[in-house]
Every structure is written in C-alpha cells, then in structure tokens.
Amino acid sequence: MRSSLSLRLLLTALVTTAMALVATAFVLNFLFRMYFEERVQDELETYLVLLSGNVGVSADGNIDITPLSDPRFNQPLSGYYWQIQIDDAPPILSPSFWAAPLDIARPETTGRIVYENLDIGRGESVAVARWIITTGQDSTRHEVYLAVAIDRTDLDASVAGFFSYSALALTLLGAALLAANWVQVKLGLKPLDKVRSDLGRIRDSTTDRLSDDYPSEVLPLAREVNRLLDSNADTLARVRTGAANLAHGLKTPLTIMHGVDRKMRRAGQDKLAEELSLEIKNIEYIVERELARSRDSHQMMRQCKLAPIAARLQKALARQPGAEHITWTLDIPEELRAPFDPFDLTELLGNLIDNAMKWAAGQITLRATSKGDTICLMVEDDGPGIPDATRDAVLERGNRLDAAKPGTGLGLSIAKDMALAHGCALSLHRAPLGGLQVRLTWPRLDA
Numbered sequence: 266m267r268s269s270l271s272l273r274l275l276l277t278a279l280v281t282t283a284m285a286l287v288a289t290a291f292v293l294n295f296l297f298r299m300y301f302e303e304r305v306q307d308e309l310e311t312y313l314v315l316l317s318g319n320v321g322v323s324a325d326g327n328i329d330i331t332p333l334s335d336p337r338f339n340q341p342l343s344g345y346y347w348q349i350q351i352d353d354a355p356p357i358l359s360p361s362f363w364a365a366p367l368d369i370a371r372p373e374t375t376g377r378i379v380y381e382n383l384d385i386g387r388g389e390s391v392a393v394a395r396w397i398i399t400t401g402q403d404s405t406r407h408e409v410y411l412a413v414a415i416d417r418t419d420l421d422a423s424v425a426g427f428f429s430y431s432a433l434a435l436t437l438l439g440a441a442l443l444a445a446n447w448v449q450v451k452l453g454l455k456p457l458d459k460v461r462s463d464l465g466r467i468r469d470s471t472t473d474r475l476s477d478d479y480p481s482e483v484l485p486l487a488r489e490v491n492r493l494l495d496s497n498a499d500t501l502a503r504v505r506t507g508a509a510n511l512a513h514g515l516k517t518p519l520t521i522m523h524g525v526d527r528k529m530r531r532a533g534q535d536k537l538a539e540e541l542s543l544e545i546k547n548i549e550y551i552v553e554r555e556l557a558r559s560r561d562s563h564q565m566m567r568q569c570k571l572a573p574i575a576a577r578l579q580k581a582l583a584r585q586p587g588a589e590h591i592t593w594t595l596d597i598p599e600e601l602r603a604p605f606d607p608f609d610l611t612e613l614l615g616n617l618i619d620n621a622m623k624w625a626a627g628q629i630t631l632r633a634t635s636k637g638d639t640i641c642l643m644v645e646d647d648g649p650g651i652p653d654a655t656r657d658a659v660l661e662r663g664n665r666l667d668a669a670k671p672g673t674g675l676g677l678s679i680a681k682d683m684a685l686a687h688g689c690a691l692s693l694h695r696a697p698l699g700g701l702q703v704r705l706t707w708p709r710l711d712a
Contacts, residue, residue: 270457271450278446286435294428301420302392306380309394312413313378316347322400322407328357337361344416346391352408371410372397382417390417456483460490467494505608515552519545568710569607571642572597575614575631582618591625596632601640602710604687616680617644617703624648628698635709642705645696656693677703 312333319331328351332338337345339360348366350356356366372379378396385391395412456479463475474494475487522545529538572595579593603610621629625646633642651659660681677693680703684691689707696702 271454274450274453275443275447278450279443282439282442282446286439290428290432290435293431294424297427297431298424301424305392305415305417305420306394309380309392309413309415310378312345312347313394313396313411316349316411316413317396317398317409320349320409320411322351322409330357344391344418346414348412348414350410356410367391367393367412367414369393369395369412371395375399375408383414390421391415392417392420456480460487463487464490511552515548519549568602568604569610570599571601571603571610571633572599574607574610578611578614578618579631582615582622585622588622590627591622592628594628594630594632596630597642598633598635601633601635603640603642604689604707604710609683609687613680613683613705614642614644616677617705620677620703621646621648621701624700626700630696630698638709640707640709643696644703644705645698646700647696647698648700650695650700651693653695659693660691 312335315333319333321329321331328349330349333347335345337343338347341361342363343361345359346361346367347359348356348362358366367383367385369381369383372395375397378394380392380394383391383393391414393412393414395410398409398411400407400409459479460475460483467474474491477484477487479487522541526538526541526545529535529541575595575597579595582588583591583593605613618629618631621644625648628647630643630645632645633640635641660677677691681691684705687707689705692704692706694702694704
C-alpha cells in the first residue's frame with residue numbers, strides 16, 4: 266500500500282502537536298488554578314489573623330469584636346463571611362451571613378490554620394480558613410474557634426474563563442503550528458522534488474547526471490543514482506557492442522544460406538528452397554528486431570535536435586555508390602527536437618532514408634513541421650509510391666513490394682517498432698513528389 270511521505274509527516278505533526286497542546290492546556294489550567302488557590306488562601310489567612318486580633322474575651326466571658334475594615338464582611342450576601350465560637354457557646358456570625366452557621370469541624374490542633382472548600386448547598390461553594398486560638402489562663406482560659414469564608418464563584422468563573430480563552434488561544438496556536446509544519450515539510454522535501462526534476466531532465470534531454478547541488482542528507486542518494494546511471498550507460502554500451510558483433514557474425518552465415526537458396530532453385534528444388542527462404546527471412550527478422558532493441562536506448566527517454574543528424578545522414582548516404590543521381594532537399598528548423606538520443610535517431614532515420622533511396626527516381630526530401638503541440642518529420646521520395654490498399658501491409662515484417670530490390674523488407678517494420686517505443690506514430694502517405702511519404706509524429710518537447 267502506497268503512502269505519501271508528506272502526509273505521514275503532516276499526520277505525525279498533527280498528532281504530536283495536538284497532544285502537546287492538550288497537555289499544555291491542562292497544565293496551564295492546573296497552574297492557574299493553583300495560583301488562585303494560593304492567592305485565596307493567602308487572603309483567607311490575612312483575614313483570619315486580622316479577625317483573631319479583633320476578638321477580645323473578658324474574664325467574665327464577654328466578647329468584644331472589632332469589625333474588619335473590609336466592608337464586604339458587613340454587606341449581606343457579599344460572599345465574604347466570618348464566624349466566631351467561644352468554647353461551646355453558639356457561634357457569632359458576620360453581618361454578611363444569610364443563614365445558618367457553616368457546618369465545619371473544629372481543627373484538631375490549636376494554632377494551626379486549616380483550609381478546605383465547602384459546599385453550602387444550591388451549587389454554591391466557599392473557601393474556608395479556620396483555626397483555634399486560646400485566651401486567658403487557668404480559670405479565665407477560653408477556646409476561640411474562628412473561621413473566615415470567601416465565595417468561590419468568582420474564582421471558579423475565573424478559572425473556567427481562563428481555560429476557555431487558553432483553549433481558544435492554543436487552538437489558534439495549533440493551526441499556526443500546523444501551517445508552519447506544512448511549510449517545513451514542503452521545504453524539507455523540496456530536494457526530493459529537485460531529484461525528480463533532474464531525473465526528468467535526464468530522461469528528456471542530453472543531461473546524463475544528477476548535480477551535486479543537494480543537502481547533505483540527500484547527496485548520498487544523488488550519488489547512488491549517478492552510479493546507477495553510469496552502470497546503465499556501461500551496460501548499454503556493452504549491449505550495443507555485442508549487437509554489432511552479432512550482426513557481423515551472422516552476416517556471413519546468412520549470405521551463405523542465401524547462396525544455398527539460389528542453388529536449390531537452379532537445381533529445381535523450389536519447394537525446399539521456398540522453405541529455406543522462409544526460415545532465412547524469419548532469422549533475419551528476429552536478428553534485426555533484437556539488434557534494434559538492443560541498440561535502442563529509449564529507456565533513457567533523451568531528446569536531441571533533428572537538423573544536425575538529418576544533415577549528417579544525408580551527407581554520408583549521398584556518397585554511397587548509386588546515389589549520385591539523387592537530389593536532396595532538407596527543410597528542418599534548427600530548434601525542433603525528437604524524443605530519441607542521437608544514436609537511436611540516427612538508426613531510425615537511417616532506415617527511412619535507406620528505404621527512400623531504394624525507390625527514389627532522383628529526388629528525396631527531408632522536412633519537418635511544427636503545428637500546435639505536434640511535430641511531424643517527413644521523408645519523401647519521387648518513386649512509384651505505394652498503393653493505398655497495400656500501405657498497411659508494407660509495415661508488417663518481411664513484406665516487400667519488389668523482391669528485385671535489395672533488402673529484407675524489415676526496415677519499415679523495425680522503424681515502426683522503434684517509433685512506438687519512443688511515443689511516436691509512424692504512418693505512410695502519398696508524397697507531393699508522387700512517391701512515398703513516411704510521416705513520423707510526436708508531441709512537442711520542452712528543451
């Protein structure tokens with residue numbers, strides 16, 4: 266199952282970022298709550314100590330309470346309360362109390378402040394600080410139990426509000442981090458896009474190596490690809506050399522077999538000669554096809570300019586014996602490119618020109634045109650041409666219009682196979698000169 270490296274990195278970033286932000290939200294909320302709890306406890310302790318200093322008990326048990334300076338303790342339902350209990354007497358409540366005293370247990374240790382949160386009903390909660398102090402000595406000794414309470418509604422609302430705002434802020438931060446991760450992934454994987462682009466140029470142009478302009482993490486990959494390209498080039502060179510050696514090695518045995526075929530016909534053994542001729546043609550086709558395949562480097566999908574190769578072929582073939590009467594016309598724009606490397610284009614175009622030279626009465630034209638996104642190369646002669654009904658048959662292996670002409674009838678068939686392997690189309694038409702026009706077409710290439 267294929268997967269996207271970018272998607273995997275982004276999903277990993279999404280999961281880890283979400284986990285980190287959720288953990289951050291809970292940690293911040295916990296720290297914020299702890300901070301406010303400590304603030305509330307400090308405030309309760311302050312009020313409790315002040316209240317303790319404002320309480321006086323006379324020897325006969327009379328209580329003297331000086332009001333706290335904070336007016337909220339005197340305002341009904343303000344959320345700030347205190348209560349005082351001398352020994353087992355009923356508790357004395359602050360003016361802000363609205364109902365019964367707080368039902369809280371006495372601390373076990375005198376002089377030690379105890380903090381707790383107390384639910385007083387109807388969903389209300391208060392933070393309470395309480396302790397026990399003593400006044401007087403012996404018979405005048407009294408135990409004073411003091412408690413101060415603050416409504417937790419504002420505290421809980423502040424904590425909840427902080428959690429909501431922090432969640433929103435962390436969500437926005439998470440979105441920003443994911444966008445940053447996306448940019449990071451794209452920039453981090455950019456060298457791989459460059460590798461792909463460079464490989465595309467190797468496939469479609471004369472460039473045959475990846476550059477060394479890569480980050481250190483990607484450079485070993487580029488070097489290994491270059492080693493692979495070197496190995497492929499060496500293998501292709503060996504195959505081409507072997508193909509040439511095979512062609513030379515089989516040339517003599519095939520010539521001898523043709524001679525045996527002619528002798529058998531002169532001896533009246535036409536049936537055996539026909540069988541031998543058929544097998545010779547099969548061998549020639551197989552050899553020519555496999556040689557063409559081994560010479561064909563279309564797996565590299567390189568490209569080259571048409572005009573220089575066509576001009577070089579024309580000059581070489583025009584010097585062959587029997588070609589002195591041919592007038593050549595070349596009309597190929599310099600900028601046009603074909604999806605072959607120079608070797609393959611020479612092989613293919615050489616086959617087409619060689620076929621035209623066999624049939625031309627005195628004129629051969631090589632021209633190329635560009636129309637829209639399509640390029641067309643045409644090889645034309647002024648020979649007898651091919652009737653419409655037999656043009657498709659000529660492209661089949663071994664079919665020949667005139668057995669008196671030299672050759673095996675394999676050139677056009679092999680040329681067609683090479684064209685198809687390179688994404689081109691080969692077709693036969695009537696030439697303006699009156700003879701055959703071989704038309705090779707392919708999509709326009711980027712230089």
